[in-house]
Amino acid sequence: MDLTAWLLGRTPVRPLIATAVGATGVRLAVEGETRRRGWRPALRPAEANLLVVAGADDPAMTPFADAVWQLVPAPRVRIGLTDPAEVAAALSEAEVRLRSRAGQRSSSAGNTAAEHVHHTGGGHSEHMDHGHHHGHDMGGMEMPGGIPMADRAADRDGLKLDRLTVPLGPVLPAWPAGLLVRVRMQGDVVQEATVGTVLTPRHGTRAFWDGEARLRARRLDSCVRLLTVAGWEDAAVVAARLRDDLLAGQDPGSRFTRWANRVRRSRVLRWSLTGVGAQAGSGDGWDRLIRWIDEATNPAETDDPAQILDALPALLAGTDLAAARLVVASFDPDLERLRVSHG
Numbered sequence: 001m002d003l004t005a006w007l008l009g010r011t012p013v014r015p016l017i018a019t020a021v022g023a024t025g026v027r028l029a030v031e032g033e034t035r036r037r038g039w040r041p042a043l044r045p046a047e048a049n050l051l052v053v054a055g056a057d058d059p060a061m062t063p064f065a066d067a068v069w070q071l072v073p074a075p076r077v078r079i080g081l082t083d084p085a086e087v088a089a090a091l092s093e094a095e096v097r098l099r100s101r102a103g104q105r106s107s108s109a110g111n112t113a114a115e116h117v118h119h120t121g122g123g124h125s126e127h128m129d130h131g132h133h134h135g136h137d138m139g140g141m142e143m144p145g146g147i148p149m150a151d152r153a154a155d156r157d158g159l160k161l162d163r164l165t166v167p168l169g170p171v172l173p174a175w176p177a178g179l180l181v182r183v184r185m186q187g188d189v190v191q192e193a194t195v196g197t198v199l200t201p202r203h204g205t206r207a208f209w210d211g212e213a214r215l216r217a218r219r220l221d222s223c224v225r226l227l228t229v230a231g232w233e234d235a236a237v238v239a240a241r242l243r244d245d246l247l248a249g250q251d252p253g254s255r256f257t258r259w260a261n262r263v264r265r266s267r268v269l270r271w272s273l274t275g276v277g278a279q280a281g282s283g284d285g286w287d288r289l290i291r292w293i294d295e296a297t298n299p300a301e302t303d304d305p306a307q308i309l310d311a312l313p314a315l316l317a318g319t320d321l322a323a324a325r326l327v328v329a330s331f332d333p334d335l336e337r338l339r340v341s342h343g
Contacts, residue, residue, distance in 0.1 A: 011075060013039045013095055016048035018065045018171040020055025021178035021199050021335050024208035027054045028221075029084035032244055033091055035237070043173050043228075045071035050094055053080040060198045061170065064180075068171045075099075163191070168324070170198045174228040176328065178335040183316060183324060190324055193316040195309050197335055207337045215299035217246040219292040222332040226289055227263075229329040230272055235263055242296075260293050277315045277327035285330035305333035 015034055019027040030052050034041060042048035045068050053065050057080060069078055077098045079090055168181040178199055184192045209218035220243035227236035238259045242252045263269065269286075276285030282303075308331045316324050
């Protein structure tokens with residue numbers, strides 16, 4: 001028996017989704033189809049073997065998707081999607097390519113040129129817009145390809161510690177689409193942060209999370225991200241199913257109540273989110289999570305993403321990387337609304 005073919009045929013599919021701003025519908029379709037197939041999403045590039053780029057072929061996102069693609073180990077497949085209706089067929093095709101020698105030869109041949117299959121669905125490329133930047137200019141040096149370079153600086157005790165510039169996003173699991181944060185680390189502590197966006201301008205485009213039913217689902221989508229980053233995968237999966245039910249016009253009823261009560265009663269979760277991103281007017285991570293749960297039944301005005309971007313640099317300073325990710329997830333800015341309002 002051919003050992004390589006045997007191993008490829010039994011390789012579990014681990015998708016990683018890179019979502020461009022404006023591709024929320026595609027991202028939700030991929031997540032739903034992934035769950036139906038029993039595939040477990042990758043939480044980092046090294047765990048992935050399928051990179052799904054959700055959104056039109058976009059020069060703003062391409063360098064970031066390419067950089068993540070280089071971190072995905074073989075066997076691997078990369079696809080692009082712009083139409084939710086094409087998701088099921090495209091994922092089936094990707095699975096076949098992942099488990100075949102021919103598909104892997106194609107992926108290997110595309111290493112340098114970052115070649116991949118892109119299902120256009122009538123989509124088209126747009127120009128990139130880096131017009132929104134918030135916080136301090138860190139001035140950090142980076143090697144080609146975005147790999148950070150370390151220099152040395154004294155800490156509070158006078159010791160010399162590595163000072164490293166680390167980019168977070170825009171391709172990161174459970175991360176707001178289009179958000180790019182560069183943090184300057186000294187040791188394991190964030191000293192400074194610069195917050196920017198990777199946006200494709202589409203004037204007059206309607207935000208996906210619009211209308212009462214979708215606003216309710218939006219709050220559950222934020223819960224999915226925060227619970228995932230907090231490490232409670234089971235509760236995150238249930239929240240995703242409840243979100244999808246709302247988007248399909250179904251009332252989750254008692255299932256939502258049971259999930260909400262379970263989350264509210266979790267002492268470990270409350271302990272891990274208390275004090276995270278504490279801000280006057282919005283509370284901390286735990287307060288925001290509880291508010292999102294309440295607003296999943298009684299939707300209210302959504303947060304202003306521009307105000308969140310302005311506040312993040314100060315909130316991230318002094319955290320470690322794990323806490324920084326919790327801070328971002330606890331605010332979950334919808335940059336699609338930013339693009340519509342500022343486009």
